[in-house]
Amino acid sequence: MSQFPVRRMRRLRRTPGLRRLVQETHLVPSQLVWPLFVRHGTGVRQEVSALPGVYQTSVDELVKDAERAASLGLGGIILFGLPAEKDATGSEAYDEQGIVQQAIRAVKRAVPDLVVMADLCLCEYTDHGHCGVIADGDVDNDATVYLLGKAAVVQARAGADIVAPSDMMDGRVAGIRKALDAAGFSRVPIMSYAAKMASAFYGPFREAAGSTPQFGDRQSYQMQGANADEALREIRLDLDEGADIVMVKPALPCLDVIRRAKEEFGAPIAAYQVSGEYAMIKAAAARGMLDENRAMWETLYAIRRAGADIVLSYFAPPAAEALG
Ligand code: PBG
Numbered sequence: 429m430s431q432f433p434v435r436r437m438r439r440l441r442r443t444p445g446l447r448r449l450v451q452e453t454h455l456v457p458s459q460l461v462w463p464l465f466v467r468h469g470t471g472v473r474q475e476v477s478a479l480p481g482v483y484q485t486s487v488d489e490l491v492k493d494a495e496r497a498a499s500l501g502l503g504g505i506i507l508f509g510l511p512a513e514k515d516a517t518g519s520e521a522y523d524e525q526g527i528v529q530q531a532i533r534a535v536k537r538a539v540p541d542l543v544v545m546a547d548l549c550l551c552e553y554t555d556h557g558h559c560g561v562i563a564d565g566d567v568d569n570d571a572t573v574y575l576l577g578k579a580a581v582v583q584a585r586a587g588a589d590i591v592a593p594s595d596m597m598d599g600r601v602a603g604i605r606k607a608l609d610a611a612g613f614s615r616v617p618i619m620s621y622a623a624k625m626a627s628a629f630y631g632p633f634r635e636a637a638g639s640t641p642q643f644g645d646r647q648s649y650q651m652q653g654a655n656a657d658e659a660l661r662e663i664r665l666d667l668d669e670g671a672d673i674v675m676v677k678p679a680l681p682c683l684d685v686i687r688r689a690k691e692e693f694g695a696p697i698a699a700y701q702v703s704g705e706y707a708m709i710k711a712a713a714a715r716g717m718l719d720e721n722r723a724m725w726e727t728l729y730a731i732r733r734a735g736a737d738i739v740l741s742y743f744a745p746p747a748a749e750a751l752g
Pocket of ligand 1: 547549551559594595629630631632633634646701702703704
């Protein structure tokens, strides 16, 4: 039963003003979180070759980026650290003088109101590159959770506003919550990477963070991308264990999971537009294959439209700049 010609959908698409009037999904800078990589030294600002516009910086340079994030009105920054030395148990992750802890203190001193999130994982700190400690050739779940609890406490003590476990160990949200509470940090929220798929799209990040596994892969702890029901169970478990914000990752390949999670739980949902999603757009644009700016907006709006309240993206600064 066609309603044509009474119903003409094109009427509201005729001018920019009309299109703006009926735009359903909106993005504001406070919904964007900017991932940053910090390393030892001073005056260091080294571009990651696979991620144009993304840098590893020393703490002094990081503070400049944090100031920029604050002036752009970003929702926050999330910090990843490159340690001076890696070892089997990733000890710099839970060292008071670890690079991320130094960075958090410096940023909170310079821009106290900026929300600083600390990525919480061992993979950047272990010499084997896995997200936990190894026993019998596999990642030892409970021993890892114990170390993550220690790392969360030093991050909170340094002043992190949010800790963000990205390891995918079972029971880690409960373990971290318990460790934080016992140390007097019951006020510090946990944003868990709840449904994190074992994805090819983390490739460029592993160059940026120096965290490529030296043997095997992450499939014994990260999820297989084909499973959405399992993703929902992971999210439910994390919420039950006390997660305050739950994240789905990677974003574009998981739009259905974002939507289902938002509808099912109504909790704050974050989505991470990961390094490979960004690199793909950058690389195609550099070869003249697509318009970078339009691809950026299209993907960011798609992630928001799916139901993400918070979007972590390397595009956060240019997007926020344009949003004004
Ligand atoms: C660490 C971690 C990873 C990412 C965020 N935290 C890498 C991985 O799990 O291999 C990926 C982020 C990105 O690709 O931008 N566990």
